[in-house]
Amino acid sequence: MLPESTALHLRRTLAVALLFATVSLSCLVLFRDVDSSRFLPQFSSAYSLYGFSSIFPLVGNDSTAANNEYPLEKVLKDAAMEDKTVILTTLNEAWATPNSVIDLFLESFRTGEHTSRFLNHLVIIALDQKAFARCQVIHIYCFFLISEGSDFHEEAYFMSPVYLKMMWRRIDFLRSVLEMGYNFVFTDADIMWFRDPFPRFYADADFQIACDYFKGNPDDLANIPNGGFNFAKSSNRSIEFYKFWYSSREKYPGFHDQDVLNFIKDHPFIRNLGLKMKFLDTASFGGLCEPSKDLNEVCTMHANCCFGMDTKINDLRVMLEDWKHYLALPPNLKRLSVVSWRVPQKCSLKALQRHGSPETSVQSG
Template sequence: MNKASLLRPQSTTRRQLPVTTRQLLRARFTPSFPASTSMFPDSTVPRAVLVFVVISISVLLLYGAADSLRFQSSSSGYSFNIFPSLRNSNNGDSKLSINDDGDDDYKLEKVLKEAAMEDKTVIIATLNEAWAAPNTIIDLFLESFRIGQGTRRLLNHLVIVALDRKAYKRCMESHAHCFALVTQGLDSHDEAYFMTPAYLEMMWRRIDFLRSVLQMGYNFVFTDADIMWFRDPFPRFYLDADFQIACDHFSGNSSDIQNRPNGGFNYVKSNNRSIEFYKFWYSSRESYPGYHDQDVLNFIKFDPFIEDLGLKMRFLDTAFFGGLCEPSKDLNLVCTMHANCCYGLDSKLHDLRIMLQDWKTFLSLPPALKRSSSMLWRVPQNCSLNSLRRYDSPEKSVQQSLQQ
């Protein structure tokens, strides 16, 4: 996704949530365990009546499950729905049916289980129609896995979360693990321009969805689809971290919270600390209206609540996890490269294609030349930082910026 928050001056002032909001959040995240109660207290009700009640409730539950498969978010007002069958649709997609084998086959739990590694880790990427069109982002993304070093096998663990009907169809044509996800009242088939309401909704929906994955017991590597995977990143992750995230700019110290994180790539382990952190992150959007998830993370990373949780947060070195904001300088080390600091789909596609070609050129070198190579990326080009200067603060709307 497009990122521009790095162009704002770094503030060392800790932004605290309002006292009442923080108290409510802490109260919300403090578990309570009511005393156990009996479902049926002692009474003189005949056993036949109780049996009738139990059967009636069971029938109602089964009817509701058959009517609609629904995953309800516990921390937001969004409703995450699996797409209904497309067999009777009027858009020409009559051959595409999501539930030919039964709706249960496409529940999130099943898709995650099929794709998970032995330690219940999955790789997750989201996709909408704009990025799913032929010869666009999704093709470059999957190609990087196929030509990377040690990355082809990781496709077996990649779950593509489609945000609209056409993205799901494209995923089913090109990948094994696809999950169809819609949010009621939100149209995500067009390109979501940076900082527009559609962009903000998409970013916050992503945070809440990833929280749900953690609550289901799965670790995940989340990756934007405009990130090229050139090497297996797992050897470069920190073993002791609950939450580790790539950076637009890296200070040189993985524990320094002054690093500028980028929400497009992170590795998160499922545990109580990470789950409560994602709940806190999502809830904090109400304290910072108009900001996207990455900016809010830059605010709340200073909050004492993070320390109270005991969350171990680490920031990933751009030498291994680079991007157009701060490219990896050694192609012998690079694991991923992100088309961040870039506005517009056409600009991204232009620079990503050059990036892939640079990688192919590097791979074609003899081993001795690879090790001694001083080859550098030819990007950014269309994704120059100058094109982002007008987005130097999230308070500026896109409309205002385009008028400058």
């Protein structure tokens, strides 16, 4: 047994060590909060506290608690426009790393014409814990979508099993947003926002979608849709349409959402619903499959017809550089459309087709 003086000395030493650890941890937390608020002054205290609990999940927290602590209904309500419209995108760990796809996506909003305000209405749907933690650092509206039995953190190569699960999980989630009474613009994170798209949307459409290839008529069902960008208004028609779209995956196993949409877009069930579907012109909503030809008209540009994250990032950066070069032009040169896209560069349709759908689809990731 230790002498009393030695035991007392040990207790005092332990107490001092504990006090030092507590103070150090407090300073660390304080520094983080101060540092975060310096760069993100628009974040409310409620969101900041939520971010802290998600970034340090070992302190009495797990992914389920992180999700339930801040429910989807509140995120949507806070982010919605006056007409209950939100802008949604999905994010996994592979696209969430610094200087990757999500950073270029957010930069496009900041450099676009009258698009930075839409960041106040953008909700990033994180598909894994690391994507959720990164979202908390770079954006105010984040939601962690838990998918039981699925792991979406790695790069999901086009038409891989993980890719297919991710796409169909997205369709089912978007249906739930409509059921909650919210309209949404869904946008892939590999889409650059250069102008306000809302003036180019059709006021009478229930569902409108961008195209890989546009045939010239927004009502032509021969248009080739791309599920990476669409605008849906909440109604019984749109909800039933999304349910039917999701259930149709069972009839067409091995195909992804936009292939299946191609198969069902003229189905009697959809016609009987009275759903008004429109296809968006690539002149305004372009992509690498069919680029917008006039930078005076472009609203969004998609890194579609592209396989692999590195190639996407390269061409997305080139898009942003081309856009900034266009913005720097004097008005008279802008009107002459003297600037054109330098993309695709590393992206190519041939590479995509080698990894395509089970038959001959050229749908893009």
